[in-house]
Amino acid sequence: MAGRPAARGTREQHKADGAGWPLRLRLLVTVSIALLPIAIASVLQGIDRAHRDMADVRERLVQSAHAASTGEENMLASGEQILRALANMPDVRDASAGCNRALNDALRGLSFIVNLSRVGPEGRVICSANPKAVGFDMTTREVWSRAKKSKRFEVSEQVISYALKRPVILGILPLKNARGEFFGTLTMALDVRWLDYIVRSRALPQDAIVAIFDREGTVIASTNKTVARQIFAKVEKKLDDQQELQSAQDEKGTSWSYATSALLGQSIFVGFAMPDSNLFAPTYLHVGTDFLMPILMIALAWAAIWVATDRQVTRWIDYLRRIALAYRSGHYSIRPALENAPAEFHMLGDSLANMADAIQDRDKRLREALAQKSLLIREIHHRVKNNLQIVVSLLNIQARELKDPAAEDALRQARMRINALALVHRILHDVEDQTVVDLKPLLEDLAAQTHEGLGGDRRDIQITNDICSRTVPGDLAVAVALFAVEALTNAYKHAFPEGGGSIHVNLTGAGDGDLELRVEDNGIGFSPEHVRSRIGAQLINTFGQQAGGNVSVISKAGQGTAVSLRFPDPFAQNDRLAAQ
Numbered sequence: 001m002a003g004r005p006a007a008r009g010t011r012e013q014h015k016a017d018g019a020g021w022p023l024r025l026r027l028l029v030t031v032s033i034a035l036l037p038i039a040i041a042s043v044l045q046g047i048d049r050a051h052r053d054m055a056d057v058r059e060r061l062v063q064s065a066h067a068a069s070t071g072e073e074n075m076l077a078s079g080e081q082i083l084r085a086l087a088n089m090p091d092v093r094d095a096s097a098g099c100n101r102a103l104n105d106a107l108r109g110l111s112f113i114v115n116l117s118r119v120g121p122e123g124r125v126i127c128s129a130n131p132k133a134v135g136f137d138m139t140t141r142e143v144w145s146r147a148k149k150s151k152r153f154e155v156s157e158q159v160i161s162y163a164l165k166r167p168v169i170l171g172i173l174p175l176k177n178a179r180g181e182f183f184g185t186l187t188m189a190l191d192v193r194w195l196d197y198i199v200r201s202r203a204l205p206q207d208a209i210v211a212i213f214d215r216e217g218t219v220i221a222s223t224n225k226t227v228a229r230q231i232f233a234k235v236e237k238k239l240d241d242q243q244e245l246q247s248a249q250d251e252k253g254t255s256w257s258y259a260t261s262a263l264l265g266q267s268i269f270v271g272f273a274m275p276d277s278n279l280f281a282p283t284y285l286h287v288g289t290d291f292l293m294p295i296l297m298i299a300l301a302w303a304a305i306w307v308a309t310d311r312q313v314t315r316w317i318d319y320l321r322r323i324a325l326a327y328r329s330g331h332y333s334i335r336p337a338l339e340n341a342p343a344e345f346h347m348l349g350d351s352l353a354n355m356a357d358a359i360q361d362r363d364k365r366l367r368e369a370l371a372q373k374s375l376l377i378r379e380i381h382h383r384v385k386n387n388l389q390i391v392v393s394l395l396n397i398q399a400r401e402l403k404d405p406a407a408e409d410a411l412r413q414a415r416m417r418i419n420a421l422a423l424v425h426r427i428l429h430d431v432e433d434q435t436v437v438d439l440k441p442l443l444e445d446l447a448a449q450t451h452e453g454l455g456g457d458r459r460d461i462q463i464t465n466d467i468c469s470r471t472v473p474g475d476l477a478v479a480v481a482l483f484a485v486e487a488l489t490n491a492y493k494h495a496f497p498e499g500g501g502s503i504h505v506n507l508t509g510a511g512d513g514d515l516e517l518r519v520e521d522n523g524i525g526f527s528p529e530h531v532r533s534r535i536g537a538q539l540i541n542t543f544g545q546q547a548g549g550n551v552s553v554i555s556k557a558g559q560g561t562a563v564s565l566r567f568p569d570p571f572a573q574n575d576r577l578a579a580q
Helices: 003-016 023-068 070-087 099-107 142-149 192-200 225-232 281-328 343-401 405-430 439-453 474-495 528-532 535-546 570-579
Strands: 113-119 125-128 154-160 167-176 182-191 209-214 219-222 246-249 255-262 268-275 436-438 461-467 471-473 501-511 514-521 550-556 560-568
Touching: 023 255, 023 268, 023 281, 070 099, 070 113, 070 167, 070 182, 070 192, 099 113, 099 125, 113 167, 142 154, 142 167, 142 182, 167 192, 182 192, 192 209, 192 219, 209 225, 219 225, 225 246, 225 255, 225 268, 281 343, 343 405, 405 439, 405 474, 436 439, 436 474, 439 461, 439 474, 439 501, 471 474, 471 570, 474 501, 474 514, 474 535, 474 560, 535 550, 535 560
Parallel strands: 461 501
Antiparallel strands: 113 125, 113 182, 154 167, 167 182, 209 219, 209 268, 246 255, 255 268, 436 471, 501 514, 514 560, 550 560
16 A cells, blocks of 8 residues: 555656656657758858849849930030030130130030030140130130049040039040150030930839939939939949949938949049839848748648647547546547547557556456455454453353452453454455454444453443544554453452542544554553562553553552553554555
């Protein structure tokens, strides 16, 4: 009986320690590890796709910037060709009297050019299609110093025309004599409104912005000048590397990516910008797909495992566990219903059913054997009780033949002890479990028999009981019963020599899993030396030792005697060990 709680405690400790992961968690971890290489490959593919898409976006944006500059480049190239044609005219080249007329005639029909001028080597305008420009000092323009050192057509940033008082872009063609010496320039003033017209007339992708700006970041023309000024305001530091994709933010916090392309010279540039949300939308989609696909794949695998294990594994494991619990409770007639379960669970269910049949057959044989054993034990107790009663009867017959009071008293005590043994066997015969005895009816019957056998009523002696119900093994019950008989016999014989008095029998729990049997009287009492010299006292100590307890005798002259036995309750101690 003590082994069961220990085994149950071991199982509970094993369960509490978490010896193994659940099946569902094991499958989730295993499948996740198996899919991990695919997930890593998909992530690496997404990173590579992001790099390639970024390169494609950069290339498209640079190409768009170059394409956006085509119209402006054509217009500047046309102006350069006009200046080169005028440079071959003697009146213009030599700045003769017909120079103004020649330049004025050339200006007719050119809508995008607002003025043509011939500038001398010292930087003064010699002649011009617009007479107001004659005499203007071109050395005040930054482009003039570049033109003196250059052999090619130079373009200025946006300036305010001296003659027209409005923004223009200057195109300057250096003139060289036969010896290669600089002797002035031909200059044209390009109306920036034409640049704005060309920019706005171009078909663009949604939300795209094209802007023409100079090296200082001044926006000359744009499809959206407000946003263009915010994007290209500090672009002058990035103009030397026109193949790289640049980025900027407008005042609303929108991110833009742009590329630039220089027009003729390095003074006027065309920028093409698009919001990152439009430009990189396909990239975000591709990369997001590559990153989310393995996560979605693993999530779907987890969902499939969760559903499959619940419907195909754990459901049937829980069902079979309930069947096993039913078998544990003794309901062996139940059979598993596994019609829709996998074949492996059919095999396990059949094994459980076969085990239940085997246990049921074994229990039947054990019950039959136990019933037969109980019947035999009951018969043994009955025969022992009868034999002891026969012995008591023989002692009664023998006592009637004796004339010696001492011998008669000795036979009476022997008869009472044998009656105590017979009473134990009678109780063992009557109870269902012949291995244990309830001390309450045993001690009550012993007290009644002793009271009757020793003439308690005749001597005016009263006996009272306060006995708790406790079951003990049969051998312990015999020792306790004999101890009680000796204690009661001594009380009846010695405590009341003149009759009249009371005896109290008490059995209670004493703590720490012990029981205490106490027999008290209010008789005359006696000295301890007198107690130790009596044979009854010696038997009391002997029976107390057989019970595994401690005997205590307290007596005072005129104040009565108390005899107690404190002994361990084996079943209470077993319960305490099981609780630990």
